[in-house]
Each structure stands twice: as structure tokens, then as C-alpha cells.
Amino acid sequence: MFLIWSLSQPQNARYQDKLIQELRELPSDSLNEHGLPRLDVSDKCSYLDAVIKETLRLYAPLPATEPRSALTNTIIDSFQIPANTVAGMPPYVLHRNPTIF
Incomplete structure (x- = not known):
């Protein structure tokens, strides 16, 4: 649609x-x-x-946030993410990032 x-x-x-x-x-x-x-x-x-x-x-088929977590401490784009922290990014927002697309 x-x-x-x-x-x-x-x-x-x-x-x-x-x-x-x-x-x-x-x-x-x-x-x-x-x-x-x-x-x-x-x-x-x-x-x-x-x-x-x-x-x-x-218009991703799954527009909601897709939660993820890591078993160990992780650094993503200079941000420290503690182990077992649930993080996510909605595809709607990510797919409209002008620095990527």
C-alpha cells in the first residue's frame, strides 16, 4: 500500500x-x-x-523498534553500552538518516 x-x-x-x-x-x-x-x-x-x-x-514492514542486547559491555559509535542493556533503533528513523541515505 x-x-x-x-x-x-x-x-x-x-x-x-x-x-x-x-x-x-x-x-x-x-x-x-x-x-x-x-x-x-x-x-x-x-x-x-x-x-x-x-x-x-x-516504510519497513516492521516499523517498531527492534530491541537487541549484548552479553558483554559494548561500545557503539563511542557510546558505552553495559552488558545486557536492551537498546534499539526504529527502522523508520534509521532509514531516514541523511548521512547514511
Whole structure:
């Protein structure tokens, strides 16, 4: 749903157009009886793959924090984390970090 919603936004029309172009360039023998790309063909559409992966990055299937703990004292990004401390980062926040993405 997030993919459909995202592509429907006016600011994303260029991505929708590029995706439509990729699908229109598929040979007719790669379509099923309903005019849709067969699964084996859609798996090879590189732009479609990129759109799906970017959507999953921005709208992770598990948007809640994924808690983790270490059995020993650990240093993460210069922060001392004591053993058995539960820590986590919500994918929604992490995946919008401009220094990484």
C-alpha cells in the first residue's frame, strides 16, 4: 500500500512515469493472458526492483523498534553500552538518516 500511495503523490510522478516506461518496453511474449508481466519477467525489471526496495526502506514492514542486547559491555559509535542493556533503533528513523541515505 505504501508503494501505491507513494507513487500516487504528485511529487513522485517522474518515478511512476519511469516505472511505466520500463514495463511498456517489455516484449509482448513476456506478458500473461491479462497483459501483466509474468513473474519471471517482473523479477528482472531493475527499476521495479529498485522502487520496491526503496519503498521497503522508507516504510519497513516492521516499523517498531527492534530491541537487541549484548552479553558483554559494548561500545557503539563511542557510546558505552553495559552488558545486557536492551537498546534499539526504529527502522523508520534509521532509514531516514541523511548521512547514511
